[in-house]
Every structure is written in C-alpha cells, then in structure tokens.
Amino acid sequence: MSPLRRRTFLVLAGGLGSMAGSGVFAGRAAASVINGELLTSRIELPEPFSVPLPAAPFAKAVRQADGSDRFEVVQRAADVEILPGVRTRVWGFDGLFPGPVFTGQAGRPVVVSVRNELPVPTSMHLHGGVTPPDSDGYPTDLVVPAGWQHHDAMAGGHHDAPAAGRQLTELTKEYRYPLDQRAATLWYHDHRMDFTAPQVWRGLLGLFVVRDSAELALPLPSGERDLPLLICDRAFDEDGDFRYPSLDPELIDPPGVEDAYMAGVVGDVVLVNGAPWPELEVDAARYRLRLLNGSNARRYRLALRPGPRDGAAFTQIGSDAGLLAEPVELDAVPIAPGERYDVVVDFSAWPVGSTVTLVNTLGDGDTRWVMRFRVVREAADDSEVPARLADPDELSQDQAVAHRQFSFRRTRTSHGGHAWTINGESFDPETTLATTSLGSVERWRFISDVHHPVHLHLAHFQVVARGGGDPHPWDGGWKDTVDVRPKEPVDVLVRFRGYPGRYILHCHNLEHEDMAMMGNFQVE
Ligand code: C2O
Numbered sequence: 018m019s020p021l022r023r024r025t026f027l028v029l030a031g032g033l034g035s036m037a038g039s040g041v042f043a044g045r046a047a048a049s050v051i052n053g054e055l056l057t058s059r060i061e062l063p064e065p066f067s068v069p070l071p072a073a074p075f076a077k078a079v080r081q082a083d084g085s086d087r088f089e090v091v092q093r094a095a096d097v098e099i100l101p102g103v104r105t106r107v108w109g110f111d112g113l114f115p116g117p118v119f120t121g122q123a124g125r126p127v128v129v130s131v132r133n134e135l136p137v138p139t140s141m142h143l144h145g146g147v148t149p150p151d152s153d154g155y156p157t158d159l160v161v162p163a164g165w166q167h168h169d170a171m172a173g174g175h176h177d178a179p180a181a182g183r184q185l186t187e188l189t190k191e192y193r194y195p196l197d198q199r200a201a202t203l204w205y206h207d208h209r210m211d212f213t214a215p216q217v218w219r220g221l222l223g224l225f226v227v228r229d230s231a232e233l234a235l236p237l238p239s240g241e242r243d244l245p246l247l248i249c250d251r252a253f254d255e256d257g258d259f260r261y262p263s264l265d266p267e268l269i270d271p272p273g274v275e276d277a278y279m280a281g282v283v284g285d286v287v288l289v290n291g292a293p294w295p296e297l298e299v300d301a302a303r304y305r306l307r308l309l310n311g312s313n314a315r316r317y318r319l320a321l322r323p324g325p326r327d328g329a330a331f332t333q334i335g336s337d338a339g340l341l342a343e344p345v346e347l348d349a350v351p352i353a354p355g356e357r358y359d360v361v362v363d364f365s366a367w368p369v370g371s372t373v374t375l376v377n378t379l380g381d382g383d384t385r386w387v388m389r390f391r392v393v394r395e396a397a398d399d400s401e402v403p404a405r406l407a408d409p410d411e412l413s414q415d416q417a418v419a420h421r422q423f424s425f426r427r428t429r430t431s432h433g434g435h436a437w438t439i440n441g442e443s444f445d446p447e448t449t450l451a452t453t454s455l456g457s458v459e460r461w462r463f464i465s466d467v468h469h470p471v472h473l474h475l476a477h478f479q480v481v482a483r484g485g486g487d488p489h490p491w492d493g494g495w496k497d498t499v500d501v502r503p504k505e506p507v508d509v510l511v512r513f514r515g516y517p518g519r520y521i522l523h524c525h526n527l528e529h530e531d532m533a534m535m536g537n538f539q540v541e
C-alpha cells in the first residue's frame with residue numbers, strides 16, 4: 018500500500034458522515050461535540066461507582082551522582098483487572114495500565130530508560146516537556162524489538178520515513194528530560210508513526226508530575242489530597258480485552274482503523290486511573306485534582322452533581338504548563354484530549370454523608386458519569402488557595418515576530434478520497450510547515466472544520482483570542498494543547514524556548530493524528 022493511499026480515507030460516508038447519521042448521535046450538533054464514533058463493549062459492564070479509585074502507583078527513581086534522577090521501565094504486555102473479575106491484556110509501562118506516575122523536580126534532569134519488550138516499535142513522548150529533539154519521541158525515532166529491521170524489510174518497507182532523520186534503537190533507549198521548566202502536570206504516551214492511537218488505547222500512557230520550590234511553598238492541598246486523575250474511555254470485547262477497530266490487530270501493516278472510525282474512536286466505559294467509574298471516600302476538605310484527558314478522541318465537560326452549597330464547583334489553579342497567576346472559579350471544566358486542568362474542590366461545601374458525582378455533561382447513558390466522591394468525615398484542613406499563585410511570564414502581542422495560520426481540516430485528495438490535513442498537507446517527516454527561531458515569540462492562528470485539539474511539542478503558548486473575541490475563562494495560563502472548535506479560530510502567542518531542532522504540531526485526536534494530521538516545525 019502506498020504511503021499516500023494508507024493515510025487517506027476513501028469513503029467520506031464511513032467517516033464524519035456516518036457519525037451524524039448513526040443512531041447514537043442525534044444529528045450534526047451532537048456529532049461535532051463528540052467527534053468520534055462510539056465503540057460499544059461486548060461484555061457485561063459494572064455498575065458505575067462500584068469499584069474504588071486505585072491509588073496511582075508512583076515510579077521509584079534512583080538518584081544519580083550526576084544530579085539526575087534515573088527511572089527504568091519496561092514496556093510489556095500484562096493481564097490486569099480493570100472490570101471486576103475480568104482479565105484484560107494491556108500493553109503498559111511496567112505492565113501497568115495506566116503507567117506509573119513519574120515525578121521530577123524542575124531543574125533536575127530525569128533519565129528514563131525504556132526497554133521495549135512489545136512485538137512492535139514504540140516511541141515515548143513526554144507531553145508538555147521542554148525536551149531536546151532526540152528524546153522528544155519523534156514518530157520515526159523508534160525503539161524496536163530485537164530483529165525488527167529484518168521484519169521491516171520483509172514487510173515491504175511499510176514504514177515510509179526513509180532518510181528524514183529516522184532513528185531505530187534496538188530494545189532500550191534512554192530518554193533524557195532536562196525539566197528546565199515550571200512545575201506542571203505533564204503526561205507521557207506512545208508516539209509511534211501511524212500507530213499512536215491503538216498503542217495508547219492498549220495502555221502506553223501515564224502521568225508525569227513536575228514539582229518546583231515555588232509551588233511547594235504554597236499552602237495548596239498536598240499529600241493524599243493531591244490527586245492525579247487520568248481520565249480515558251475504552252471499550253471491551255467479549256473476552257475482556259480492549260476492543261479497537263484496527264485494520265491490522267497485530268499493529269504491523271496496514272495502519273489505520275475501519276472506515277466508520279475515521280473521525281475518532283470513542284469508548285462506552287469511562288476509566289479514571291484505570292478503573293471504571295470509580296468511587297473515592299474523601300474528607301470534608303480541599304483536594305487538588307490534576308485532571309488529564311488521556312482519551313483518544315472523547316471530549317468531556319466535567320461538572321459536579323449536586324453542586325456545592327455555595328460558590329463555584331472548581332477553583333482552577335493550573336493549566337497544561339503550570340500554575341495560573343490567579344485562581345479562576347469554574348462551574349464546569351471542558352477538557353479535550355491531551356489537556357490538563359489543575360483544580361481545587363472543597364468538599365466541605367457539601368454536608369458529610371453526601372455523594373458528589375463528577376459528571377460529563379457531554380456524555381450519553383453511562384458516559385455521563387466519570388467518578389463519584391463520598392464525603393465521609395469532617396477533617397482538619399490547613400490548605401488554602403492563595404489569591405496570587407505564581408508569576409508566570411505574560412506575553413504581549415508586540416513580541417510576536419511572525420504571524421502564521423494553520424488550518425486543521427478534512428481535505429479532498431486527488432484520487433477522490435479524504436485526508437485529515439494541516440494547511441492541506443498530510444504529515445511527511447521531510448516537510449516543514451514553519452521555521453522559527455529559538456527564543457522568539459510568534460502569533461499562530463488555528464482554524465478548524467470540526468473539533469481538533471491542537472498540540473505543540475516543545476513550545477508552550479497563551480491563548481489570546483477565540484473566534485475573534487476574548488478567550489474563555491478556562492483558556493488561561495500557559496498551555497500546550499488547545500481545543501479548537503468548529504469555525505472558532507484560536508489565536509495563541511507561542512514562545513519557542515528550549516532547544517533547536519525539528520518538532521511537531523498535531524491534532525491530539527489520536528485517530529486524526531495517525532491519519533497524518535501532523536506537521537513539522539523547525540526551531541533554529
Ligand atoms: Cu501528547 Cu505529540 O503528543
């Protein structure tokens with residue numbers, strides 16, 4: 018199959034068209050909110066709120082003499098219990114789903130040695146990391162299983178990124194993360210060319226928390242009241258394994274999904290830290306929730322039901338790339354794939370004995386539920402949300418040395434098919450969409466046909482306008498991913514800080530990404 022052919026989808030009716038027409042989504046409005054096709058589980062699912070929220074497993078670092086922290090992980094298959102009494106085969110970092118939570122200190126480099134014991138190549142990316150290009154998880158910079166090159170050749174060169182910086186490392190690669198950046202809730206996931214979506218779906222994702230002294234000095238909720246919550250949806254097959262509509266279930270060749278799922282794969286089970294609609298007992302006190310949408314394509318609008326006695330449900334304190342200058346009160350948190358929201362919820366605003374449900378107001382049936390908190394006891398609470406949280410740099414328009422526009426849309430190809438493109442181009446490792454200079458600020462405008470969560474590697478940005486007007490209240494702070502909505506251009510000021518080299522921007526709907534909605538930018 019030629020590279021061009023396999024990155025396009027020929028039948029529009031099987032992609033966006035079927036969404037609007039399927040029984041699940043009533044009409045176009047719903048389709049544009051969900052942006053994907055629902056995959057239904059073929060096994061009995063548990064009642065929501067019947068399993069406990071698993072404590073996030075933290076990875077253990079070994080301190081190195083050179084001032085770095087070293088982690089060693091193995092990517093491997095494992096059978097884990099996600100649905101009660103059911104075994105699910107996952108591909109996980111250390112066999113865990115989701116992977117362990119890594120923690121690092123700003124300014125202290127972290128080295129992660131990744132050993133790939135899976136039958137396919139992988140590429141680990143630290144999302145939100147300010148990382149040199151050789152450790153950034155470029156899609157063709159692969160850690161391959163032993164003997165893969167031979168296999169590759171046999172299969173007729175299906176990985177079509179020949180000369181353009183393609184790197185193959187056998188078995189083990191050391192990723193070096195300088196963490197010369199602010200405290201933030203980052204995450205990591207697989208980034209293999211053409212196969213990111215199925216490999217993340219199988220389990221290659223996890224959180225990476227960066228702390229710094231400025232944040233640690235604040236009286237924010239900490240310890241057990243600092244909760245990383247990785248939210249993602251999945252569907253299950255009759256045998257308990259994850260269901261996913263890959264064209265090749267071996268993930269070798271060809272890449273891609275069945276036509277009906279070209280708009281994105283949406284599951285019918287919402288998992289938090291790997292558990293279906295879990296429940297957690299909490300004190301009547303403030304909690305910091307580090308929310309990550311790690312779903313392939315599903316967008317959520319998170320709210321609490323019932324709402325608090327008074328005040329807003331959420332106090333947003335941080336965005337993708339760290340603390341906001343000042344807290345923002347929100348009744349709901351819209352969160353697109355790849356985005357993080359750092360919020361504080363004060364459970365003393367509900368009577369002891371209450372159940373407080375984290376709901377997804379964009380969901381349907383059981384996907385309206387995310388998890389439930391039970392406020393079980395009064396407790397001392399000396400935490401606070403200070404009126405001033407941080408002093409992040411604020412960019413201004415006049416710093417922008419260039420203006421560029423990137424259009425994320427479906428494009429008709431010469432042979433009658435359609436492709437997900439940026440400025441009309443399908444991803445090609447050899448093509449550069451923008452050349453920028455290290456240290457500079459540019460104003461970028463993203464425009465889209467349907468929902469596309471737009472993400473940049475390396476460079477963080479600030480949203481300065483939406484649809485020509487002011488940004489939403491939840492758009493504040495430094496971000497690396499922004500939900501670009503239909504016909505609502507988003508303007509951002511991007512700062513190219515960090516390292517020179519080749520980086521990518523892409524849609525974080527992972528099915529769109531695999532279908533080449535990705536491009537290079539060069540930092541010089
Ligand atoms: Cu979440 Cu290219 O990344």
Ligand code: CU
Pocket residue numbers: 142143144145472473474475
């Ligand atoms: Cu990223």
Ligand code: CU
Pocket residue numbers: 425468469470524525526529530534
């Ligand atoms: Cu997209």
